[in-house]
Structure formats: C-alpha cells, structure tokens
Amino acid sequence: MLAEYAVRNSRGRRYPEPSHSYRSDFQRDRDRIIHSRAFRRLEAKTQVFTRRYSDHFRNRLTHTIEVAQIARTIATQLNLNVDLVEALALVHDVGHPPFGHAGEQALDRAMRDYSSAFDHNLHALRIVEDFELRYPSFRGLNLTFETREGIIKHSRDYKAEDYPQLSEYCLDLRPPLEAQLIDLADEIAYNTADLDDGYEAHLLSLEQIADGIPVFADFYRAVEETYPAAPEKLKFNEALRNLLDRFVTDFIANTQHEILEAQIAGLEDVRTLANRLTTLSPAVEQERDSVKQFLHKNLYFSETLDPDKTDAERVIGELFKFWMEHPESLPQGYQAKAADEPLSRVVCDYIAGMTDNYIQQQHSKHCGGIKTYALRAPS
Ligand code: MG
Numbered sequence: 481m482l483a484e485y486a487v488r489n490s491r492g493r494r495y496p497e498p499s500h501s502y503r504s505d506f507q508r509d510r511d512r513i514i515h516s517r518a519f520r521r522l523e524a525k526t527q528v529f530t531r532r533y534s535d536h537f538r539n540r541l542t543h544t545i546e547v548a549q550i551a552r553t554i555a556t557q558l559n560l561n562v563d564l565v566e567a568l569a570l571v572h573d574v575g576h577p578p579f580g581h582a583g584e585q586a587l588d589r590a591m592r593d594y595s596s597a598f599d600h601n602l603h604a605l606r607i608v609e610d611f612e613l614r615y616p617s618f619r620g621l622n623l624t625f626e627t628r629e630g631i632i633k634h635s636r637d638y639k640a641e642d643y644p645q646l647s648e649y650c651l652d653l654r655p656p657l658e659a660q661l662i663d664l665a666d667e668i669a670y671n672t673a674d675l676d677d678g679y680e681a682h683l684l685s686l687e688q689i690a691d692g693i694p695v696f697a698d699f700y701r702a703v704e705e706t707y708p709a710a711p712e713k714l715k716f717n718e719a720l721r722n723l724l725d726r727f728v729t730d731f732i733a734n735t736q737h738e739i740l741e742a743q744i745a746g747l748e749d750v751r752t753l754a755n756r757l758t759t760l761s762p763a764v765e766q767e768r769d770s771v772k773q774f775l776h777k778n779l780y781f782s783e784t785l786d787p788d789k790t791d792a793e794r795v796i797g798e799l800f801k802f803w804m805e806h807p808e809s810l811p812q813g814y815q816a817k818a819a820d821e822p823l824s825r826v827v828c829d830y831i832a833g834m835t836d837n838y839i840q841q842q843h844s845k846h847c848g849g850i851k852t853y854a855l856r857a858p859s
Pocket residue numbers: 543547572573666
C-alpha cells in the first residue's frame with residue numbers, strides 16, 4: 481500500500497529496455513547496484529577507521545548496509561516506495577574515494593589547483609552513467625531517472641545556474657521523499673555507528689560519551705537500573721540501540737506530522753514545496769546535533785586519527801601529481817578519456833574509484849609508499 485505521495489512508476493531509463501517479467505524497475509536498479517564493481521569496492525574503503533585498527537569496525541560497505549536497513553524501516557512506516565529507497569541507500573556512497581573524509585578533502589584540494597572540485601554525488605552519477613561497463617548495449621547501469629535523480633539530490637540542493645549539465649534532474653524541484661529520507665538515515669547510521677566504533681577503539685570512554693551527550697546518559701542510567709550486573713559493553717550497546725531507535729522513531733513521527741501540516745496530497749506537492757519534509761522534531765534535532773558536535777570534537781578530529789589523515793593527503797596528493805606528470809602511466813582506458821576531458825578530471829576519476837588497498841599499492845609502485853603504515857594502532 482503506497483502513500484499517495486510515494487513514487488509509483490518510473491519516468492524511465494536513458495536507454496529504453498523491456499520491463500522484467502516479475503521485478504519492478506526499482507528492484508532492478510537495486511540489483512544492478514548490488515552487482516556493480518563500485519558497490520563491491522565499498523568493502524575496502526574507509527568509513528572512519530582504516531582497516532588496520534580492527535576487522536570489527538565499519539567500512540563503507542557495512543555502513544551502507546546499515547543505512548539501507550534504517551532507510552527501509554522509515555520508508556515502510558511512511559508507505560513510501562521501499563524498492564527505490566533501498567536502491568538509493570545502497571548507491572549513496574559509491575562515489576566516495578579511498579580513505580574516507582580525509583581522502584575526499586585531499587582529492588578536492590588537488591582538483592582546486594586546476595580550478596575544479598571533487599564532489600562525491602557527482603562522481604557517483606558518473607560511475608552509474610559511464611564507468612560501470614557491464615552491458616553490451618550501453619555504458620553504465622542504465623538506472624531509472626528516479627534513482628539517478630536521488631543520487632544527485634538526496635543530500636543537497638544544486639543550483640540550476642551552477643550545474644547546467646544536471647538540468648534534466650529538475651534542480652528547482654525537491655526530490656521525492658524516497659530520496660529525501662536517505663540523508664538523515666545516513667546520518668543516524670553513522671552517528672550511532674561512530675560512537676560504537678569509537679568506544680570499541682578506546683578512543684571514546686563511556687564517561688566521555690555520557691558527559692557530552694545528555695540523551696545517551698539518560699538511556700545509560702535507565703539501562704543500569706534494569707541490568708545493574710551486566711558488563712559495561714552490553715549496557716553501552718543497550719543505551720546506544722535505544723538512542724538509534726529514538727532517532728528513527730522521531731524521524732518517522734515528525735515526517736508524518738510535516739506531511740500533514742504541509743497538506744501533501746501527492747508527489748507533485750512534495751516536489752514543489754520550498755523545503756524538505758524529512759526532519760526530526762526540534763527537541764530530537766537538538767539531540768542529533770549534540771551527537772554530531774561530540775563526534776566532531778572528540779573523534780573525527782582526535783589526534784589518534786591524525787596519522788591516517790596525513791597519510792591520506794600524502795598518498796593522494798603525490799599520486800595525483802605523479803599521474804599529471806606521467807599520463808602515459810595511466811591505464812589505457814583513462815589515457816583515451818584524456819582526449820575528451822581535462823587530464824586533472826581523468827586522474828581524479830581514476831583515484832576516486834580506488835580502494836584503500838589499491839591506492840596504497842599504486843603509491844608504493846610510483847611514489848615509494850609509506851613504510852610505517854601497518855605499524856600504527858590506537859593507544
Ligand atoms: Mg554514507
């Protein structure tokens with residue numbers, strides 16, 4: 481039972497294809513994403529912690545699966561198109577370069593020297609439109625309009641005048657709720673997961689988290705009353721899952737409330753509204769912000785992670801420079817692309833597609849590598 485404001489049918493694919501006998505268009509999009517190389521590479525890309533810390537921490541693939549779980553739960557409760565939501569959740573991070581946020585910044589900085597920029601949403605669109613080669617009759621995955629639109633528009637608005645190449649995606653209109661909800665589902669997933677991994681890595685203590693995040697402290701206190709003898713780790717888990725549930729439950733209830741308030745009667749109402757509808761209530765929004773601020777202050781910018789960032793900048797910066805000076809060392813397909821596009825864009829695309837492992841191999845091969853890489857661990 482889809483809500484009247486849900487996406488029902490697709491506007492179609494760039495290259496028309498006969499419909500499948502039992503899978504819907506959005507189910508096929510989801511399946512094409514799962515079978516893509518870019519999706520498999522997520523497994524070897526950093527989310528926050530590089531692989532050397534522990535095999536238990538999230539990588540970009542497990543993060544993506546967590547986002548898909550949360551997004552499906554929300555979409556089901558709002559009677560949205562769950563197949564489209566799942567496709568969008570699974571594809572939402574395929575445009576990320578190696579080494580997490582540090583890698584993204586390093587790549588963007590390298591591109592700024594050529595008066596350009598790196599944007600992971602735009603890169604994700606290039607992957608599904610061009611880089612994935614799986615079908616004899618077209619380049620890319622030939623995804624539906626709605627999935628491609630969601631890749632671009634789920635997390636931010638791109639101004640039509642600045643991005644004429646994206647005009648087909650109706651930049652003046654909001655995306656459907658199926659795309660809107662991905663952004664907050666993503667943030668709920670990584671906020672709670674990063675607390676978990678930070679605690680597990682001994683970079684965040686229980687006291688520190690409880691001091692910095694009052695709503696977590698409340699949950700932990702309640703858990704302690706119910707399970708006084710339980711090990712700290714299990715009490716921590718219990719409090720954290722209560723926090724995750726609080727965000728998701730409030731997200732669903734508040735979005736339902738916003739939909740009613742705005743008198744949304746169909747998809748066109750969602751699209752033409754000035755603002756997005758998928759939000760938390762003011763009180764829980766404040767709690768979300770407290771988690772975000774806490775993680776920025778205590779985890780993302782903690783000194784322990786500094787060597788990772790320095791390595792990421794060095795590896796990406798040096799390799800970028802190397803290929804700009806030695807384009808003949810790029811793989812044939814990328815050399816051919818340089819005939820039609822600036823070399824800096826070609827080098828950027830090549831680097832952005834790499835896993836953490838592969839870029840380290842390339843750095844060893846062309847720039848001498850970083851010898852100490854495997855030796856460091858959090859104190
Ligand atoms: Mg994400």
